[in-house]
Amino acid sequence: MTAPTTLFRPFSRLVKITILGREFEVPENNHLLRCFQYLATEHVSYGRFCWNEDCQYCRIGFDSGEGTQTRAALSCKLMVQDGMRVTEVSSEIKYCLRSLKLIPKTSEAAGG
Numbered sequence: 565m566t567a568p569t570t571l572f573r574p575f576s577r578l579v580k581i582t583i584l585g586r587e588f589e590v591p592e593n594n595h596l597l598r599c600f601q602y603l604a605t606e607h608v609s610y611g612r613f614c615w616n617e618d619c620q621y622c623r624i625g626f627d628s629g630e631g632t633q634t635r636a637a638l639s640c641k642l643m644v645q646d647g648m649r650v651t652e653v654s655s656e657i658k659y660c661l662r663s664l665k666l667i668p669k670t671s672e673a674a675g676g
Contacts, residue, residue, distance in 0.1 A: 572598055579646035584653065584666040592646070596639035597622050604661050611660040615640050625652030 578589035581599070590599035597615070601608035612621050622639040629647045639657065658666065 571601060579644060581644060581647070582649040583661070583664070584650065586664070586666060588664075590644055592644065594644055596624065596626075596637075596642045596644050596648075596650070599644045600639065600657060600661060604663050607660040607663060611656055613640065613656070617641055621654055621656040623654045624650050624657065626650045 572591050573593045575591035575593045577592055579592045580587055580589055582588070588603055590602050594602070597608070597613065613619060614621075617638050617640055620638065623636060624639050624642075625634050625636055626642070627634045627649050628645065629649065634651055653661070653666075
């Protein structure tokens with residue numbers, strides 16, 4: 565029998581990220597989707613995510629801070645970075661993060 569493990573990779577601090585205009589602290593050294601799970605454990609756990617980039621339900625738009633280019637990525641493969649700004653989320657992520665009461669500032673969430 566193996567010992568139970570944690571959902572998260574080892575971390576020693578929380579980093580600040582912004583999701584649709586709201587700031588949150590999440591564990592460093594983790595994929596962004598896992599950080600979403602840190603913020604909304606139950607809802608993300610029951611989301612329709614494959615966690616291996618096949619489903620594409622975890623697609624997001626992000627940048628690295630003011631003045632940087634917005635890029636698309638899969639949150640199951642993207643490592644969180646201090647100062648990261650998530651500017652668009654798929655409908656599946658938006659639904660799973662509904663308890664955070666996120667409201668997009670300038671554009672509606674991307675389709676999923």
